[in-house]
Amino acid sequence: MDFEKYLRIDKLPHIWCPGCGHGTILNSFIRAFAESGLDQDKTVVISGIGCSGRATGYLNFDTLHTTHGRAIAFAAGVKMANPGLNVVVMTGDGDGSAIGGNHLIHAARRNIDLTVILFNNQIYGMTGGQFSPMTPTGDQATTAPYGNIDQNFDLAKLVEGAGGGFIARGATHDPRQLKKIYLAALKHKGFSFVESFSQCPVSYGRQNKAGDAVEMLKKQQEDTVSFKKWQELSFEEKQGKYPLGILKEVENPESEYTESYQKIIKKLKKEEAF
Amino acid sequence: MARGDRVKLENADWCKNCGICISVCPTNVLIKGRDRVKIDDLEKCIGCQNCELICPDFVLKVVTQDEN
Numbered sequence: 001m002d003f004e005k006y007l008r009i010d011k012l013p014h015i016w017c018p019g020c021g022h023g024t025i026l027n028s029f030i031r032a033f034a035e036s037g038l039d040q041d042k043t044v045v046i047s048g049i050g051c052s053g054r055a056t057g058y059l060n061f062d063t064l065h066t067t068h069g070r071a072i073a074f075a076a077g078v079k080m081a082n083p084g085l086n087v088v089v090m091t092g093d094g095d096g097s098a099i100g101g102n103h104l105i106h107a108a109r110r111n112i113d114l115t116v117i118l119f120n121n122q123i124y125g126m127t128g129g130q131f132s133p134m135t136p137t138g139d140q141a142t143t144a145p146y147g148n149i150d151q152n153f154d155l156a157k158l159v160e161g162a163g164g165g166f167i168a169r170g171a172t173h174d175p176r177q178l179k180k181i182y183l184a185a186l187k188h189k190g191f192s193f194v195e196s197f198s199q200c201p202v203s204y205g206r207q208n209k210a211g212d213a214v215e216m217l218k219k220q221q222e223d224t225v226s227f228k229k230w231q232e233l234s235f236e237e238k239q240g241k242y243p244l245g246i247l248k249e250v251e252n253p254e255s256e257y258t259e260s261y262q263k264i265i266k267k268l269k270k271e272e273a274f
Numbered sequence: 275m276a277r278g279d280r281v282k283l284e285n286a287d288w289c290k291n292c293g294i295c296i297s298v299c300p301t302n303v304l305i306k307g308r309d310r311v312k313i314d315d316l317e318k319c320i321g322c323q324n325c326e327l328i329c330p331d332f333v334l335k336v337v338t339q340d341e342n
Contacts, residue, residue: 003332012288013331019292023330031327175327201292214297 006030006040008060015054019213021172021198022119026055028175029088029117032182043086046075048100051126051200052092052119069100072107075114083258086186087113093120093134097155101133104155104193108162111190112257117182118155118193121200129203140207156247159193166192167248171224172199173217177244184246189253197224197242279321284335286310295325295334
């Protein structure tokens with residue numbers, strides 16, 4: 001595949017650390033995009049702050065690099081102003097679940113047609129390894145030197161509770177599945193959310209003695225199962241395991257937010273004409 | 275991906291020597307070099323694209339042999 005078409009070659013190599021999974025996510029995304037048949041000139045990619053925020057700098061689309069946590073808020077604005085655009089949001093676990101958590105909930109609740117790709121490396125990597133809401137209980141971080149006492153947080157369940165129509169989880173150890181998930185998410189009409197597990201061998205791996213990128217990927221593979229297999233597991237077996245794949249897919253194009261909004265505009269314009 | 279396709283270091287300068295491609299290669303085509311990954315034995319390559327798909331730095335590409 002000619003990925004040069006979708007990348008800003010002059011900006012590469014990227015600044016992500018050796019072995020960082022964010023590059024694999026970007027790699028899978030451009031492959032999925034190439035297959036989707038969507039118009040590159042009618043696609044906007046928006047990101048917030050953090051390691052994940054760098055993604056828009058390398059993508060040869062119309063892009064916005066916005067303030068911390070507000071990627072979804074900016075994206076909702078872009079989509080409302082021009083509903084003809086495909087809007088993709090690239091956000092991180094700190095960006096999307098902590099400071100931008102509220103935007104995530106309300107974008108899902110409104111079923112606005114965005115594709116949200118959340119890079120989950122379980123830590124604030126760029127600022128030096130502080131714990132994020134996605135850091136597992138007991139793990140070390142700069143701000144949790146005696147272990148993180150926060151409970152584990154399942155973002156996919158949060159988005160499901162908020163009413164998201166398309167929810168999926170992928171992981172960088174399986175880029176083929178990741179690509180398939182992104183393709184389905186891009187094609188879904190309405191809000192789609194993909195949590196993408198990524199490895200951070202530098203800020204997370206070193207503090208937790210998790211080894212290099214290869215060992216982290218092996219561990220990631222052990223901790224995840226396919227959604228189909230996960231459903232057959234008992235309650236005890238499910239502990240500490242994460243299902244991978246499309247977790248929920250409900251088509252509900254009538255409730256899509258921008259479309260409902262356009263309907264009201266059309267209706268009012270007709271009434272004015274009389 | 276077609277029969278006879280082989281891996282190529284398309285953007286060798288971008289390699290950060292993380293070693294992920296080496297770990298996913300089923301036939302041990304790749305080895306770690308001093309600064310970047312090296313192709314050890316191209317004849318063993320089966321063109322499975324495992325390395326190309328997982329490479330975080332867009333270094334590797336599987337191409338038909340004529341282009342190589």
